Amino acid sequence: MSDLPLSPVSPIARPGWASRVPVPVLLAAAFLAVLAFSMAFPRVVTPYDPLVSDVAHAMQPPDATHWFGTDRIGRDVFSRVIYGARYSLLIGLSSMIVSLLVGLVLGVTAGLGRRAVDEGASRVFDVLSAFPPVLLSLFVVTFLGQGIVNMAVAVGIAGIPKFGRVLRSQTLGVRRADYVTHAVTFGMSRARVFVRHILPNVLAAVPVIATIDIGSAIIAVSALSFLGLGPQPPTPEWGVMLAEGRDVLRVAWWPSVFPGMAITLTVMAFSLIGKFLARVYGVRTR
Amino acid sequence: MVRKIVTRLLTGLLVLWLAASAAFVAIHALPGRIEDVLAGDLSYPGLRESIAAQWGLDHSLPWQYGRFLLRLAHGDLGISFVMQQPVLAVLGSQLWPTVQLAAAAGVLAIVLALVVATSTAGFSGGAGAWASRIASTLELAFTSTPVFWLGMLLLIAFSFHWRLFPVSGAAGWCALVLPAVTLALPTAGVLSQVMREALETTLDKPFVMTVRARGVSEAALRVRHVLRHALLPVVTLGGWLIGGLLGGAVITEKMFGRPGIGSVTLAAVTSQDVPVVLAVVLLAAFVHVVMSTLLDVAYLFIDPRLRNS
Numbered sequence: 001m002s003d004l005p006l007s008p009v010s011p012i013a014r015p016g017w018a019s020r021v022p023v024p025v026l027l028a029a030a031f032l033a034v035l036a037f038s039m040a041f042p043r044v045v046t047p048y049d050p051l052v053s054d055v056a057h058a059m060q061p062p063d064a065t066h067w068f069g070t071d072r073i074g075r076d077v078f079s080r081v082i083y084g085a086r087y088s089l090l091i092g093l094s095s096m097i098v099s100l101l102v103g104l105v106l107g108v109t110a111g112l113g114r115r116a117v118d119e120g121a122s123r124v125f126d127v128l129s130a131f132p133p134v135l136l137s138l139f140v141v142t143f144l145g146q147g148i149v150n151m152a153v154a155v156g157i158a159g160i161p162k163f164g165r166v167l168r169s170q171t172l173g174v175r176r177a178d179y180v181t182h183a184v185t186f187g188m189s190r191a192r193v194f195v196r197h198i199l200p201n202v203l204a205a206v207p208v209i210a211t212i213d214i215g216s217a218i219i220a221v222s223a224l225s226f227l228g229l230g231p232q233p234p235t236p237e238w239g240v241m242l243a244e245g246r247d248v249l250r251v252a253w254w255p256s257v258f259p260g261m262a263i264t265l266t267v268m269a270f271s272l273i274g275k276f277l278a279r280v281y282g283v284r285t286r
Numbered sequence: 287m288v289r290k291i292v293t294r295l296l297t298g299l300l301v302l303w304l305a306a307s308a309a310f311v312a313i314h315a316l317p318g319r320i321e322d323v324l325a326g327d328l329s330y331p332g333l334r335e336s337i338a339a340q341w342g343l344d345h346s347l348p349w350q351y352g353r354f355l356l357r358l359a360h361g362d363l364g365i366s367f368v369m370q371q372p373v374l375a376v377l378g379s380q381l382w383p384t385v386q387l388a389a390a391a392g393v394l395a396i397v398l399a400l401v402v403a404t405s406t407a408g409f410s411g412g413a414g415a416w417a418s419r420i421a422s423t424l425e426l427a428f429t430s431t432p433v434f435w436l437g438m439l440l441l442i443a444f445s446f447h448w449r450l451f452p453v454s455g456a457a458g459w460c461a462l463v464l465p466a467v468t469l470a471l472p473t474a475g476v477l478s479q480v481m482r483e484a485l486e487t488t489l490d491k492p493f494v495m496t497v498r499a500r501g502v503s504e505a506a507l508r509v510r511h512v513l514r515h516a517l518l519p520v521v522t523l524g525g526w527l528i529g530g531l532l533g534g535a536v537i538t539e540k541m542f543g544r545p546g547i548g549s550v551t552l553a554a555v556t557s558q559d560v561p562v563v564l565a566v567v568l569l570a571a572f573v574h575v576v577m578s579t580l581l582d583v584a585y586l587f588i589d590p591r592l593r594n595s
Contacts, residue, residue: 123300123301126297126301126304127301127308129529130301130302130571130574130575131567131570131574132528132530132532132533132570132574133529133533134534134536135532135536135566135567135570136567138536138551138552138563138567139309139563139564139567141555142326142554142558142563143313145326146556215430219430219432222432223433223434226432226434226540228556229555242438245438246438246541249441249442249446250446250453253442256435256438257438260431260435260438260439263431263432263435264430264432264435267431268426268427271426271429272426
């Protein structure tokens, strides 16, 4: 028994996996590794404080001293992008966790429950996704008020149906799997089947789904920040930086081009890796 | 068939009713008296009284709920706290620029996705493979790009550098080009990705080989035979498309300083003008649900396979 694999062996586990991973995915992983390092040790990466202005050197185009140039009041854009990763990624991550937790509870309940429960949970997803995500987040912010935490919650609520639906179908799949039928046949209690077999296999899909979807959370968070509903200046958050950069767009491209590039590359990297993982582990993402 | 249509229509109605109820519950579930919740930080003489009258706050909760639904059914969306006008009039006056923007962007996105996906999907060798690779990289890049940043890049290139299009405003079709392109590209990226996947699945089907064996050209094969098979997953994205365009319009309008529903909404969010935000959210849900219901029903007519499944 012990040498029978319970789930298909992934190519990752085989020797020489690095040669099987496509180059774009490796590049994406390298980019995220560099980003993670700069988030953890920004001082190693840049000597400049993201908040200290140096008016004498304001609006300097990119050069050897200021790689990404300086903004309207002479702050180093490179250093703001590096420090900004902390805000943008952590807020994006927290709002994704909000969607994930609620989506997980609702999705698993729907997948395991009776037909009425399933219908009920599915209607919750229908209703939440009837509102366009950006507008739903705006609606929530109107009531909760502006600010970082409320914005993260607002974006998180808009993301619930996506996670809920995927986790519901994941649960349905696991519930119908042979090993669950066998466990039930051999008299394992319902609670034990749930804890030992169903939950672990549903949770196994979570990292993959999360990797794919954190990108849209990061974009949504930066959008609300750009609209001025989240962190306020002088916070070096990417969306806030873009809003500030927009005001000087006519004379300087660098204060807005670089933070935007940071968002796009980060989101691309996550979605490349996520799609690769989904393919390798056979996780359905829709 | 008839039963399917009726079920679909009823589900649509149910979702609409639930969406309105969800908004009602959300407002009542917040801590504090409803007058205070709705008024937020706003205060002027008579505001609380007018809220109480509009929401029927001196009546029982079920009565309030019934009245709320009845008002919505009559298209009465309340009176803006800040502008002191009926919300419907406020939104109505700003509707046209947003409809123009969303429609232009929607058409552009669909055309782009159709052309790009159909002409590049599923090639495994030669120049076609390269075209396919380049196209899917572009799709990934555009789906990962925040609309407002894309807007800025376009402004830098086409307004400040080449001075082809105006920077902001809504005067003439020239002012529509950049916002529409900005809104369309990320949407086109998603549509094209889904379409490419569907086309690739279809291109593997046996009937494709039969058609090829008949000597039909690649272009004719794709346009006349493969495309109609691959369109279903794309049509199911119709609702998402509407939602995305409406949501994206808020950001795009802010980005380009365009008047429209988005600008009104944003102003209402910042000034906590609840009736306006509530109305926009419910209207968007309405449009979204009606559109996706109609698309689903339309597809029953278009694709006979769905009628019996």
